[in-house]
Amino acid sequence: MAEFKAAFAFVLQHEDSTCSGKVTVDAGGRTRFGIAEKFHPDLPEEFFSGPAEDALAEAEKIEEREYWDAMRLAEVEDQNVANKLFDMGVNMGVRQAAVYAQRAANAVGDSRVAEDGVIGTKTLSAVNEADPAVYCQLLRELSAAYYRHLAAVNPAQAVNLVGWMKRAEG
Numbered sequence: 001m002a003e004f005k006a007a008f009a010f011v012l013q014h015e016d017s018t019c020s021g022k023v024t025v026d027a028g029g030r031t032r033f034g035i036a037e038k039f040h041p042d043l044p045e046e047f048f049s050g051p052a053e054d055a056l057a058e059a060e061k062i063e064e065r066e067y068w069d070a071m072r073l074a075e076v077e078d079q080n081v082a083n084k085l086f087d088m089g090v091n092m093g094v095r096q097a098a099v100y101a102q103r104a105a106n107a108v109g110d111s112r113v114a115e116d117g118v119i120g121t122k123t124l125s126a127v128n129e130a131d132p133a134v135y136c137q138l139l140r141e142l143s144a145a146y147y148r149h150l151a152a153v154n155p156a157q158a159v160n161l162v163g164w165m166k167r168a169e170g
Contacts, residue, residue, distance in 0.1 A: 001074055001075060001076070001077060002073055002074060002075075002076045002077070002078070002079045002081070002082030002083075003074075003079065003082075004064050004068050004073075004074065006079055006083065007068065007073065007079070007082050007083045007086040007087075008060055008063060008064070008068075008086075010083040010086070010087060010170075011034055011063065011083075011086060011087050011090050012033065012034075013170070014034075014087060014091070014167045014170065015031075015033055015034035015090070016032075016033055016034075019033075019052065019056060020052060021033070021051070021052025021053075021055055021056065023048050026160065027154075027156075027157060030048050032047065032048055032055050032059065033055060033056055033059035033060075034059060034063060034090045034091070035047070035058075035059045035062055035063070039093075040062065043058075063086075063090060066094070067086060067089040067090050067094060068086055068089075070089075070094050071085060071086070071089050071094055071097065071098060071101075071119050072119050072120075072124060073085055073086055075124050075128075076124065076127060076128065077128045078128075078132040080132060080136055081127065081130075081132050081135055081136055081139075084136050084139050084140070084170075085097055085101055085127075085139070087167070087170065088100060088101075088139065088143055091164075091167065092143075092146060094117075095117035095118075096117070096146070098116075098117045098118055098119045098123070099115050099116075099117045100139060100142040100143070100146070101119060101123060101127060101139070102114065102115045102116070102117075102119075102123050102126075103115055103142060104130070104135055104138040104139050104142060105123065105126035105127050105129075105130055105135070106126070107138055108130045108131065108134050108135055108138060109126050109129050109130045110129070111125065111126040111129060112126075113126050140168050140169060140170075141168075143167070143168035144165060144168040144169075146168075147160075147161060147164035147165060147167075147168055148161070148165075150164070151164075
């Protein structure tokens, strides 16, 4: 079964590969270690202005609880699949990542699951039945299409497209 620590390290490669604690500002507001102010409005100011080590520890807790656990990724058998789904969840939201998890499973497997944005027992079974390499490639393609769509419908976000496409490839 997949391990959270490995998936968290994978996500940090996209969010802050040096773990410097740099705060960026985009459509999600201030963001640090993948945690955007817009989606976590109850974060204390210290998360953004305090020591990087403290913010990293808090980001790890939030991402495990609100993304990893919410998506039931510890039940995914392949670490690379779990890494990609976790990265998608952190970047595009749990519901959108779950819909793509289900869509990819429907495309490459024999099982059919509802694309309801909730990873449950049937979705996990379908994900685990899929060939991991083929499944991950489809998740990359779905991610790339999602990011291109975001940039097309919101031209102000187009400045993020190069980074998003690199992330989609990961």
